[in-house]
Amino acid sequence: MFNLLRLLVAMGHSVDVLATSGRDTAQQRRLTAIGVGCIIPEDSGGPARWFLRWGDRYAAVIVSRYHLANQWFPLIRHVRPDAFKVLDTVDLHHVRELREAELRGSRLMRLAARATRRRELNAVRAADVTWVVSEVERRMLATTAPDARVEVISNVHDLPSRAPRPGSGAHLVFVGGAQHPPNADGVSWLLTDILPRILHRLPHCRLHLVGQGLADCAGAGDSASHPNVVFHGRIEDLGELFASCHVGLAPLRFGAGVKGKINHYMAFGLPTVATPSAVEGMHLEDGRDVIVASDAATFADAVVRLLDDSVLWSDLSLAGQENVRRHFSMESAAPGLRSTFEHCGRALAH
Structure with missing residues (x-):
């Protein structure tokens, strides 16, 4: 996500990160250094109350993971109905849970995975765009949520400049x-x-x-x-x-x-x-x-x-x-980000 934020700033967007819990001063310094605003609403009644007051400034909001999207999308619609809503799935949680249930042979875990699937697909349908990390997951959503707009925005990594070499030992x-x-x-x-x-x-x-x-x-x-x-x-x-x-x-x-x-x-x-x-x-x-x-x-x-x-x-x-x-480089992620926000204004919140 840090690298995606770097890309969004480089594309000319104004980006703020709204923390929903905790305070990490080292991460705040890293974000500030790349031009990202950090909002820690400890003195205003928490992140939801802060957003009620200030959220209408944002043209788009990115929410990571379906359970937060199900909490935040109704609030976003209330504060700014025309805000562009992006769900960053990180991974498809219900797929992971179902695979674990199959590995364990657990009926209860299968039932829990199906409940997660319902909630996750609700978030996908409520989003204007859903980010997945692979074509495999895009194909999954094409079957389960065929009307959803889905972009592949995968992991983004910098490549070290030094050449790798095998060392001694094991x-x-x-x-x-x-x-x-x-x-x-x-x-x-x-x-x-x-x-x-x-x-x-x-x-x-x-x-x-x-x-x-x-x-x-x-x-x-x-x-x-x-x-x-x-x-x-x-x-x-x-x-x-x-x-x-x-x-x-x-x-x-x-x-x-x-x-x-x-x-x-x-x-x-x-x-x-x-x-x-x-x-x-x-x-x-x-x-x-x-x-x-x-x-x-x-x-x-x-x-x-x-x-x-x-x-x-x-x-x-x-x-x-x-x-x-x-x-999985910065360059490979840029087209999907441009496609996501091509019709949005410059202000983003995450």
Whole structure:
């Protein structure tokens, strides 16, 4: 989203971010530095009351995630009926929930996913434009909400200027917070079924887990319980860690949308091993851009192969960066943004 805001400002829009909870002064400084206004309405009765007073100044409003859209779209219509409403889905939540229900074989989770689907499609129908992150999800909505206007606005990443290179050692990395169910499940699977197979062949291999709450996955506890695992918590700038690692991991057994972790690995030239679920909608070809593995044994074999084969490592490193440049760069996102706001005024709120 930060990069999308940068693009909107570069296109000449005046953009404000309205925080619905919390205060992050570091993020405020980052946003201010790129010309984005930050609204923290602590002294005016909260964000809804602030918007009631000042919201009519905005020609368009972008709301991230369907549950916030269902809360905010009625308020936006009340304050400024002609405001252009954009739903940024981030991913299609009901698709992710249904896939988890299928993995668990849970009837209750299937019922919950269907309820999410109803609410999410209501938000899609109420929006003037809905953003999805892949053509796969656009096709899904073409079936379930055929009258909706949908634009593909995917993840946006900067490409580091330095050339990637394979280093010495065997360092693996996974990025993602445990509060997101696919990440928690993926790390549990990684620690219990995949990593032991890798360590059996490469006992000095080290796994870096980056994200809040990952130490609790699968009873991981702390580094003393897993001497080959380093728990980092959240890291704002991953560049230094990625420069010391050799393979990015995406062992996700369910999910939706496109995976920012894979984009992030590839932008830094890290070859990636991923599941079929993790690469959905990402324009990635197995063996050319990424190695795709469906089960624990195949996943472990792919990691070991990448660590042993410097030619394959370099080929995937370069192909991954080119994939990000073609499909997930600032330049690739610009056409969809221009199409979204071509008939709007200059003032935007998010």
